[in-house]
Amino acid sequence: MDIAGFYQELRRRKVIRVTFVYVVVAWLIVQIAETTFEPLQLPDWSLPFVIIILALGLPIAVVLAWAFDLTPDGLVLDSQLAKKNSFKTNSTLSDAPSIGVLPFEDMSEEKNQGYFCDGIADEILNLLTKIESLQVASRTSSFQYKNKFADIKEIGRQLNVKSILEGSVRKQGNQVLITAQLINVNDGYHLWSERYYRDLADIFLIQEEIANCIVTALEVTLSSQEQRVIKMRSTKNIDAYEYYLRGWHYFHRATQKDLLHAIEMFKKAIDKDVEFSRAWAGTADTYAFLYLYFDNQPDYREKASSFSKQALKICSEQAESHVSRGMAHLLCHEFKEAETELNRAIELAPRSFEAFYFYGRSCFHQGKLAEAAAMFEKASSINPDDYQSVLLLPQIYRSLGRVDDALNAGKKGVEVARNFLQLNPDDSRALCLGAIQLVYQGDIEEGKHWIERAIAINACDSIILYNATCLYVRIGELDIALDCLENVVLTGMVNREWLEHDSDLDPLRNDARFISLLEKLEETK
Structure with a gap:
C-alpha cells in the first residue's frame, strides 16, 4: 500500500481519531493528577x-483501533467487517472492462451544490450503463462512498471493478x-484525467466528453446506436436541467414526502422546457412509485400514464421513456403493452436494471414464473446491491420446484439486505423482505424481530403487512397471517x-377467509 493509501486506511479504521482522543484524554488526566496528587499527599512516584x-496504553489503543471496529452488532474484527460489507458480485473480475463512478465532491464554498455534484456523476453513470460491453457498478454501490475516505484499491475490490472514476x-x-480522473484499481495510477472550466451551458458537452474519454481509455468499441445515445441530449435549458437534477435528488431519498418534492422539481423543469422528455419520464416514474409503494389512488396511476405517454411522444429513442411507459402499463395491468415497452428499453439500454426488474414483475403478475425468474436474475446481476430483485426470487423458485435455488437465493438476499441495512437501518422494506427468508432459513426469532x-x-405500509402475512404463514400462525392480509x-x-x-400463501388456499378475500378483490377489480 502506498503512503496515501496507508493514510486513507488509517482514517477508515479511525486510528487517527482514536489517537487524537487518547492523547487529549491522557493530557487531561495528567493535568488532574498534577493538581490533586500533592494535596492528597500521594507518594512522589x-x-x-x-x-x-x-x-x-497509547500503542495498545492504536492496535485495537486498527484491528477492531465498533458496529451496531458490537465490537468486531475489521477484517470481518470488511468481509461483511463487501459487495458479493463475482468473486473474480471478468475480462470485460468495468468501472465504478463515485459521487463527485462539492468544492463550492457554501457546500450547497450536493444535488448538482451527485447529478453530474449520476448522469455520467447512466450514460455508461447504456454501453453493453462495459460493466458499471450500480449507483447504490458507488454512492455509499459519498463523503467517505477510502483507498481506491479497496473500493475497486468491493465494487468488483477494474477502474474508478472520481471527480469534483x-x-x-x-x-x-x-x-x-479515471484510476486503474490494480496499481492506483491515472488512466486519464482532465479539468473543464466552462460555461454552465456546456455541462452536457462536458458529460459527453468525459464518457467518450472513458470509453477511449478503457478501449471500448461503441456501436453506432451507443454513439447516438451518448450524444443524445434532452434539453438545452440549464435551468430546466438543474430542476431535473434536484428532482432525482429527492427521488433517491425514497420517502413519500420526498417523492412529492421530486414531482415539484420535475414539473418546474418541464415549465422551463416543455420538450424535456426525461423530465416528463421522471415525473411519470415518481407518480408510479407513489402508487406502487405509498398510496394507490387512481390519480397517481393516471398521471403516471399521461406523463409517460408524453415522454415517449417527445422522444422515442430514450430507454427512460420506454421504462416509464412500461411501468404505467403495468400499473393498469396492461401486461402485453408493458412488455413491449420494456423490451424496447432493453434494446436501447441492455443494462437497464429498471427494465428487467419491472419486466419480471409483469411476468409474475401473469403467472409466467420461469420468465419472471430470468428477469429478476438479470436485474440482480446488473445491480447486485438491490435487495428487492434477489429477495423476490426464492418464492418463484419454490413455485418452480427449484428448492436448492430458493435456499441459495434467500441466503444471498438476506446478505444483501444486511449490507443495505447497515447504511439504511430504517428501511422497512429491506427488513420485511429479509425477514421471510430468515424464517425459511430457520432463523425464526430473528425473522420475527425484523x-x-x-x-x-411503518405500521400502515401495505407491503410490510403483506410480507408479515407470508412470514406468519410460514411459521404456522395462520389466523395472524389472515388478519394481516385482510x-x-x-x-x-x-x-x-x-x-x-x-x-408463500399456499397453506391459506382452502381457508374460507382467504377465498372470501379473493372474491372481494374480484368484485373490486
Whole structure:
C-alpha cells in the first residue's frame, strides 16, 4: 500500500481519531493528577507512574483501533467487517472492462451544490450503463462512498471493478469547474484525467466528453446506436436541467414526502422546457412509485400514464421513456403493452436494471414464473446491491420446484439486505423482505424481530403487512397471517393475480377467509 493509501486506511479504521482522543484524554488526566496528587499527599512516584501507564496504553489503543471496529452488532474484527460489507458480485473480475463512478465532491464554498455534484456523476453513470460491453457498478454501490475516505484499491475490490472514476465540481454563477480522473484499481495510477472550466451551458458537452474519454481509455468499441445515445441530449435549458437534477435528488431519498418534492422539481423543469422528455419520464416514474409503494389512488396511476405517454411522444429513442411507459402499463395491468415497452428499453439500454426488474414483475403478475425468474436474475446481476430483485426470487423458485435455488437465493438476499441495512437501518422494506427468508432459513426469532421492526417503523405500509402475512404463514400462525392480509386488502394495495401466484400463501388456499378475500378483490377489480 502506498503512503496515501496507508493514510486513507488509517482514517477508515479511525486510528487517527482514536489517537487524537487518547492523547487529549491522557493530557487531561495528567493535568488532574498534577493538581490533586500533592494535596492528597500521594507518594512522589505516583505521577510518573500514571504518565508511564498512559504512555504504554497509547500503542495498545492504536492496535485495537486498527484491528477492531465498533458496529451496531458490537465490537468486531475489521477484517470481518470488511468481509461483511463487501459487495458479493463475482468473486473474480471478468475480462470485460468495468468501472465504478463515485459521487463527485462539492468544492463550492457554501457546500450547497450536493444535488448538482451527485447529478453530474449520476448522469455520467447512466450514460455508461447504456454501453453493453462495459460493466458499471450500480449507483447504490458507488454512492455509499459519498463523503467517505477510502483507498481506491479497496473500493475497486468491493465494487468488483477494474477502474474508478472520481471527480469534483465547483459551480459559481454561470461558470463551472469540473475535474475528473479515471484510476486503474490494480496499481492506483491515472488512466486519464482532465479539468473543464466552462460555461454552465456546456455541462452536457462536458458529460459527453468525459464518457467518450472513458470509453477511449478503457478501449471500448461503441456501436453506432451507443454513439447516438451518448450524444443524445434532452434539453438545452440549464435551468430546466438543474430542476431535473434536484428532482432525482429527492427521488433517491425514497420517502413519500420526498417523492412529492421530486414531482415539484420535475414539473418546474418541464415549465422551463416543455420538450424535456426525461423530465416528463421522471415525473411519470415518481407518480408510479407513489402508487406502487405509498398510496394507490387512481390519480397517481393516471398521471403516471399521461406523463409517460408524453415522454415517449417527445422522444422515442430514450430507454427512460420506454421504462416509464412500461411501468404505467403495468400499473393498469396492461401486461402485453408493458412488455413491449420494456423490451424496447432493453434494446436501447441492455443494462437497464429498471427494465428487467419491472419486466419480471409483469411476468409474475401473469403467472409466467420461469420468465419472471430470468428477469429478476438479470436485474440482480446488473445491480447486485438491490435487495428487492434477489429477495423476490426464492418464492418463484419454490413455485418452480427449484428448492436448492430458493435456499441459495434467500441466503444471498438476506446478505444483501444486511449490507443495505447497515447504511439504511430504517428501511422497512429491506427488513420485511429479509425477514421471510430468515424464517425459511430457520432463523425464526430473528425473522420475527425484523418484521416487528418493520411494522414499528411503518405500521400502515401495505407491503410490510403483506410480507408479515407470508412470514406468519410460514411459521404456522395462520389466523395472524389472515388478519394481516385482510388489512392489506382493505388498503387496496394488492391484486388477485399476485395472491394467486404467490407460493408463500399456499397453506391459506382452502381457508374460507382467504377465498372470501379473493372474491372481494374480484368484485373490486
